[in-house]
Amino acid sequence: MTSRARWAGVLRTPVGAAAAVLLGAVLLLAVLAPLLWGGRADEVDTARILQPASAQHWAGTDNLGRDIFFRVLVATRTSVQLALLATALGVAVGLLLGTAPLLLGPRLGRLVTAAVNIAVAFPGLLLALSFAVIFGAGASGAVPAIGLAIAPGFARLTQTLSATVAGRDFVAAARIAGVGRFRVLLRHVLPNIAEPLLVNATMAAGGSLLAFAGLSFLGLGVQAPGYDWGRLLGEGLNGIYLNPAAALVPGVAVVLAGLAFNLVGEAAAKAVGPRTPTGTVRGDSFEDGPPAPVDRTGQSEAVLVVEDLKVSFGTVTPVRGVGFTLRRGEAVGIVGESGSGKSLTALAVAQLIEQPGRVAARRLDFLGDDLLRTPPRARPRLLGTSLAMVFQDPTTSFNPVQRIGRQLAEVAEQHLGDRRGPALARAVDRLRAVRIPGAARRARQFPHEFSGGMRQRAMIGMGLMGEPKLIIADEPTTALDVTVQRQVLALLAAVRAADDVAMLLISHDIGVVEQVCDRVLVMYAGRIVEDLPAAQLRDGARHPYTRALLGAVPDLATDRDQPLVVIPGRPADPAAPPPGCAFAPRCPLADDHCVRADPALLDDGLGGRVACWHAGELPEPVRAGAAVLSAATEGEGR
Amino acid sequence: MSSTTASTAVFAHLLGNPWLRFAARRLGQLLVSVWVLVTGAFLMIHLIPGDPVRAALGNTAPVELVEARREALGLNNPLWQQYADYLRHLFSGDFGTSMLSGMPVSQVIGDRLPATAELAVLAFALAVVVSIPLGLAMAVLTRGGRRRPVELAFTSGSVLLAVVPEFLVAVGLVYVFSVELGWAPVAMRQGASSYVLPVLALSLGPASVLARIVRVETLAVLQAEYIRTARAKRLPDRRVYLRHALPNALTATITVGGLLLGGMVAGTVLAENVFAWPGLGSTIVSSILAKDYPVVQAVVLVYGLGVLLVNLVVDVALALLDPRSTIRES
Numbered sequence: 024m025t026s027r028a029r030w031a032g033v034l035r036t037p038v039g040a041a042a043a044v045l046l047g048a049v050l051l052l053a054v055l056a057p058l059l060w061g062g063r064a065d066e067v068d069t070a071r072i073l074q075p076a077s078a079q080h081w082a083g084t085d086n087l088g089r090d091i092f093f094r095v096l097v098a099t100r101t102s103v104q105l106a107l108l109a110t111a112l113g114v115a116v117g118l119l120l121g122t123a124p125l126l127l128g129p130r131l132g133r134l135v136t137a138a139v140n141i142a143v144a145f146p147g148l149l150l151a152l153s154f155a156v157i158f159g160a161g162a163s164g165a166v167p168a169i170g171l172a173i174a175p176g177f178a179r180l181t182q183t184l185s186a187t188v189a190g191r192d193f194v195a196a197a198r199i200a201g202v203g204r205f206r207v208l209l210r211h212v213l214p215n216i217a218e219p220l221l222v223n224a225t226m227a228a229g230g231s232l233l234a235f236a237g238l239s240f241l242g243l244g245v246q247a248p249g250y251d252w253g254r255l256l257g258e259g260l261n262g263i264y265l266n267p268a269a270a271l272v273p274g275v276a277v278v279l280a281g282l283a284f285n286l287v288g289e290a291a292a293k294a295v296g297p298r299t300p301t302g303t304v305r306g307d308s309f310e311d312g313p314p315a316p317v318d319r320t321g322q323s324e325a326v327l328v329v330e331d332l333k334v335s336f337g338t339v340t341p342v343r344g345v346g347f348t349l350r351r352g353e354a355v356g357i358v359g360e361s362g363s364g365k366s367l368t369a370l371a372v373a374q375l376i377e378q379p380g381r382v383a384a385r386r387l388d389f390l391g392d393d394l395l396r397t398p399p400r401a402r403p404r405l406l407g408t409s410l411a412m413v414f415q416d417p418t419t420s421f422n423p424v425q426r427i428g429r430q431l432a433e434v435a436e437q438h439l440g441d442r443r444g445p446a447l448a449r450a451v452d453r454l455r456a457v458r459i460p461g462a463a464r465r466a467r468q469f470p471h472e473f474s475g476g477m478r479q480r481a482m483i484g485m486g487l488m489g490e491p492k493l494i495i496a497d498e499p500t501t502a503l504d505v506t507v508q509r510q511v512l513a514l515l516a517a518v519r520a521a522d523d524v525a526m527l528l529i530s531h532d533i534g535v536v537e538q539v540c541d542r543v544l545v546m547y548a549g550r551i552v553e554d555l556p557a558a559q560l561r562d563g564a565r566h567p568y569t570r571a572l573l574g575a576v577p578d579l580a581t582d583r584d585q586p587l588v589v590i591p592g593r594p595a596d597p598a599a600p601p602p603g604c605a606f607a608p609r610c611p612l613a614d615d616h617c618v619r620a621d622p623a624l625l626d627d628g629l630g631g632r633v634a635c636w637h638a639g640e641l642p643e644p645v646r647a648g649a650a651v652l653s654a655a656t657e658g659e660g661r
Numbered sequence: 662m663s664s665t666t667a668s669t670a671v672f673a674h675l676l677g678n679p680w681l682r683f684a685a686r687r688l689g690q691l692l693v694s695v696w697v698l699v700t701g702a703f704l705m706i707h708l709i710p711g712d713p714v715r716a717a718l719g720n721t722a723p724v725e726l727v728e729a730r731r732e733a734l735g736l737n738n739p740l741w742q743q744y745a746d747y748l749r750h751l752f753s754g755d756f757g758t759s760m761l762s763g764m765p766v767s768q769v770i771g772d773r774l775p776a777t778a779e780l781a782v783l784a785f786a787l788a789v790v791v792s793i794p795l796g797l798a799m800a801v802l803t804r805g806g807r808r809r810p811v812e813l814a815f816t817s818g819s820v821l822l823a824v825v826p827e828f829l830v831a832v833g834l835v836y837v838f839s840v841e842l843g844w845a846p847v848a849m850r851q852g853a854s855s856y857v858l859p860v861l862a863l864s865l866g867p868a869s870v871l872a873r874i875v876r877v878e879t880l881a882v883l884q885a886e887y888i889r890t891a892r893a894k895r896l897p898d899r900r901v902y903l904r905h906a907l908p909n910a911l912t913a914t915i916t917v918g919g920l921l922l923g924g925m926v927a928g929t930v931l932a933e934n935v936f937a938w939p940g941l942g943s944t945i946v947s948s949i950l951a952k953d954y955p956v957v958q959a960v961v962l963v964y965g966l967g968v969l970l971v972n973l974v975v976d977v978a979l980a981l982l983d984p985r986s987t988i989r990e991s
Contacts, residue, residue: 088692138697141697143920144694144920146920146923146924146928147925147928147932148924148931148970149965152930152961153702155949156954156957156961157705158948160715219742234826240931241946242950243949256828258831260835260935263832263836267836271832271833271836274832278824282821282824286820289820375893378804378805401803403896407894411892414886414893418886420889420890421887421890422887423983424908424983425905425908425981433894433896437897438895480892485894573710584935
């Protein structure tokens with residue numbers, strides 16, 4: 024977007040347009056009012072002094088019988104003019120100070136920066152008052168006083184902005200090319216920071232308008248017989264009992280003009296700055312896909328039963344009917360690319376999807392309780408003690424300002440009714456259980472004092488505060504280095520073995536899942552496309568996507584002279600799922616039927632489930648032992 | 662020898678303590694700022710074009726009187742000596758003598774400071790007490806795009822209040838509560854009810870800005886993964902917001918809002934002038950107008966110290982609240 028288009032965009036927002044109209048009116052009034060009503064504003068009428076508001080004098084009269092309403096209108100010019108003068112001065116001085124580090128070199132520049140930093144700490148009004156002492160009371164003193172008072176803030180802004188630009192490549196290139204400092208500043212730095220500076224100058228103009236009104240109100244600004252809004256306000260305040268309008272009308276004028284400058288500035292800042300999406304789309308209907316097949320195997324000892332689970336955000340449904348069962352002690356892995364819906368499935372099962380996300384399911388049973396129908400009151404205790412969560416990034420998953428021990432103890436206090444002391448003792452005991460050395464001392468530390476692997480172990484320890492029957496681990500090792508990965512996986516395995524705990528492991532790393540889990544669910548575009556025992560993964564995978572995933576994992580036998588294998592094409596767009604099989608566009612086996620009809624997830628009679636019209640077929644041409652490879656690398660121009 | 666190594670070891674140990682390092686660095690920063698402030702106040706008088714004594718006494722004053730006053734103020738001495746005298750006097754608590762009333766300036770300050778300090782502290786407290794719960798509640802109510810109308814009302818209301826300067830708020834409050842309703846006195850400091858309007862006028866603007874900051878910071882914190890962790894622990898909402906979200910939102914708020922609270926110290930000047938409050942704010946204005954420079958100098962110094970004090974409190978609060986505090990480290 025060009026800068027002109029962006030500024031025009033300001034006018035298209037309601038607030039921006041209103042502010043621009045208001046600002047235009049203020050500026051127009053500043054030009055025209057003295058010409059039109061200058062005479063009436065100065066007309067002395069000793070017969071009608073200090074009159075309250077009336078039909079003739081909308082805001083009453085002052086102590087010489089002059090009409091206050093017209094004086095307010097005429098004062099627009101003085102007020103706006105002086106404010107703009109002060110702003111111009113402040114911006115100029117601020118620019119000089121702010122670009123000093125670039126022009127004067129590092130040593131002198133640092134001195135200027137330090138001075139600016141100290142000056143910024145003092146409020147503008149205090150600076151303005153001090154400068155007013157030096158320059159004396161009166162408009163000619165107040166302009167430099169306010170100008171110099173806003174300069175440090177502007178200098179600071181210029182410094183930070185120009186420092187970021189000056190660090191960029193094109194400026195470095197210009198420097199190396201021997202372009203002088205001044206030229207670098209004028210040609211390369213300033214044009215790139217002009218927009219935010221302009222936005223801030225607009226707001227500064229609003230600020231100095233208010234500041235000027237303040238100084239004049241105090242009697243330090245415009246002196247009689249001159250007058251601006253601040254002075255009129257000060258005069259009106261003395262008679263506020265007799266004629267409130269005399270104080271309120273100039274006050275309203277100041278506020279309106281100040282708002283006009285500020286709002287234009289803010290609207291421009293929004294247009295110029297990074298755009299944030301506003302408004303969430305709302306939609307109520309779930310897309311109707313074929314109902315997910317029901318998996319009824321061994322539900323008697325089921326820890327978790329999920330049927331036809333859907334997660335939607337507005338009109339987008341990233342999880343489109345997922346069903347599976349977890350038995351006691353069983354470890355199930357969910358694999359798939361980013362965006363396949365595997366993490367959302369985990370969060371939905373854990374009841375952690377927040378608005379505007381919506382979760383629906385035909386069935387979502389945890390330990391025999393239907394989570395979607397359990398009264399909200401009864402849920403926290405059940406989930407808080409029996410379901411443990413382990414998240415991907417242990418660095419951000421702990422509250423940075425609370426001690427680790429407290430964060431664990433909280434669970435026992437909340438759900439087990441423990442007091443502070445016993446809860447903390449239990450927390451230390453759990454930290455010990457996850458093999459954190461010096462657990463008692465560590466419990467008193469903050470998360471940032473832990474290493475990544477230790478944090479993840481503490482996270483697992485947090486899950487062990489209750490008596491978990493299910494651990495949901497969402498990419499628990501992705502953020503860790505390889506040796507620590509293995510420790511964390513071993514710990515999870517030990518925890519499971521000790522108490523027959525079931526685990527749902529989300530991972531994009533098919534190797535980890537194969538190693539840790541009993542069963543693997545392969546997800547693609549919000550659906551489960553294959554469900555098979557982990558032991559059969561290498562040889563028994565029947566879905567082309569599963570094979571492609573396996574093929575994309577390099578191992579020791581991978582030919583290192585060949586480019587690494589990737590799955591061609593891009594994952595399906597969750598906003599627009601295709602009518603047929605979502606994998607068809609990337610599938611080497613796909614035919615017309617695949618594009619038109621969506622395959623259902625069907626039991627294959629071998630202990631697995633697969634959703635593919637060509638399940639188990641090999642792509643043409645079959646190359647001995649390299650079927651997967653050719654499927655995966657098709658379209659790479661080999 | 663052994664005592665040297667021992668003391669070096671102690672020293673090294675002290676240096677290793679982040680709190681002591683923080684205290685040492687922050688103290689150094691404060692001293693530099695105070696020095697800049699004092700020097701600025703000293704130079705202020707000397708930067709006034711022309712003869713400040715002549716300006717103060719007027720054009721009709723006899724030359725001998727002006728000369729005698731210059732001599733008494735030490736203005737005929739070389740600049741460095743005046744600076745040294747100024748610093749020495751400051752250390753002994755001597756701020757000079759008012760050119761108008763002939764009273765010691767320290768006495769003027771002593772008389773006026775309590776009224777201003779009361780006003781500032783009350784307004785400061787009110788702003789904090791109102792803005793934190795309000796901002797938090799607004800964040801919770803409007804998170805994830807909930808309750809758009811509430812959000813719109815809050816943001817536009819707080820923007821409006823933030824842009825109206827305290828003296829205009831004061832005038833509006835006087836009009837509504839004193840003139841129209843007659844609930845509170847128009848001006849002066851007499852009894853508890855006379856505090857209501859000045860404190861309100863001074864704190865409304867900062868409170869609304871602070872509430873906005875609290876809301877924005879809380880919304881950001883609510884997106885954080887540790888909040889999801891807290892929810893995964895199935896803590897009650899109240900605990901998630903108060904124990905996990907609020908402390909984190911506050912550290913960010915204090916960083917952004919710290920300067921604002923310092924600005925309230927200066928804001929007292931305007932509020933005091935609307936309400937004829939017998940504090941430093943009305944003193945500095947009348948002194949500037951009367952060109953009573955020793956008083957002006959001292960009041961500027963006191964205000965500046967107030968601001969530095971607030972900034973110090975803010976930094977210490979930040980260091981205490983946030984264990985990772987960058988303030989302590991950098």
